[in-house]
Amino acid sequence: MPTDDLWSIGQLAERAGATVKTVRFYSDRGLLPEAARSAGGHRRYGPEALDRLRLIRSLRALDLPVPEVGRVLARDDALGDALEGAIAGRLREVGSRLTALRWREAALRLVADCTARERPERLRLVGALAAPPSTAPLARFWRGWLPARMSARVVATVVERAVPPVPDDPTPAQVLAFARLQAFVSTPCTGGARFQPEAHRGGRGYRPEVLYEGMVEAYALAAADVREGLAPHRGEALDCFVAAHAGALGARDTPGFRHGLDRRLAAEQRLDGYWDLVAELTAPASGRRPEPTPGAADDWLRAALARSADRA
Known part of the structure; x- marks a missing residue:
């Protein structure tokens, strides 16, 4: 030229x-x-x-x-795949930053809109949170709480259902629920082995993998009735729930077994506090029914079992 x-x-x-x-x-x-x-x-x-x-x-x-x-x-296609990939990467980064800012804003509102008596606890709770927070502590809690004698596949399935998703645009109440949830799983258990359900203890003939695989299915079946607000009742979900416990013990589902299972479950330690906080964290906008947590499904199934045992 x-x-x-x-x-x-x-x-x-x-x-x-x-x-x-x-x-x-x-x-x-x-x-x-x-x-x-x-x-x-x-x-x-x-x-x-x-x-x-x-x-x-x-x-x-x-x-x-x-x-x-x-x-x-x-790249020869500077305006094609290469650019598309670069923009997609930046969109992910910007989305992460926006989510972090929304969590910070909600945390600030949480601390601003409370009484002087509540403020120290809220400051302590939100001070322990990253923005956006990680669900890794919750996953570690469940992996440590579940029985050791289970396959990685079943553990992953249970953890996936037990650990709630983190909302991208939380309300101050959801920030507080997640902060308390993180504190819950980070506090050492003072009950030791006694806190664990009997099925988690070794040397008693339990097959925990059979139990938890069946429980995942039973919770999924019960969730539809819980979502619709139906009263606990006999049916496929309850049968699956009882079968999971019976299979783990090598027992048969009989009226006597259901009576004994009802009494044993009533005496077990529970994670009610965890599931209450999960329900607060995942609560939908007003006017919509909340999606049942595994804890809510377990409550429904236990109530159905108690009715079934009483009638038997």
Whole structure:
């Protein structure tokens, strides 16, 4: 290309509405190749450099880092898959930041809108939370609380259902519920082994994997009735619940077994506090029925079992 058709770095900057410093910055990083050099060694750019510079500035306006811009420009389809992938990555980052800001805002409102007596506890609780918070402590609690003699597959299934999702746009009440939930799972259990259900203790002939696999299915069956607000009753969900306990013990589902199971479950330690907080955390907008937690399904099934045992 004749040198008369080329622009100096200042001319390119003027046409692009940029500063000479900006043009030099992108040139030094290989994002804006020069077409030639003058006799004095000065950079010269062709008209295509103007389009390139405008594209670079558009990508930077989307907050893409300079290395990411370089990777996009290095591809032949700079406006195709490479750009799409880069934008998707930035959207994820921006979404994470927005979620963190919403949690911070809700935490501030939680502390601002309370009495002087409540404030110290709330400050302590929210001070222990990341923004957005992680569910890792909850997952660790369940992995430690579940029996050791279970496959990773079953443990993962139980943990997935027991650990609630973190809302992206929480209310102050949800921030408080999650903070208390995290405190609940982080507090050492003073009951020791006595706190564990009998099925978790070794040497008693239990098959905990059979129990928990069956419980997952029973909770799923009961959830529909809980969601509809139906009273506890006999049916497939209760039969599945009892069968899980019977199978874990190698016993048969008989009226006598149901009587004994009802008494044993009534005497077991429970995680009611955990499930109450999960229900607060996952409460939907007003006017909608809450999605049943496994704890709510367990309550419903135990009540159905008690009625079944009484009638038998």
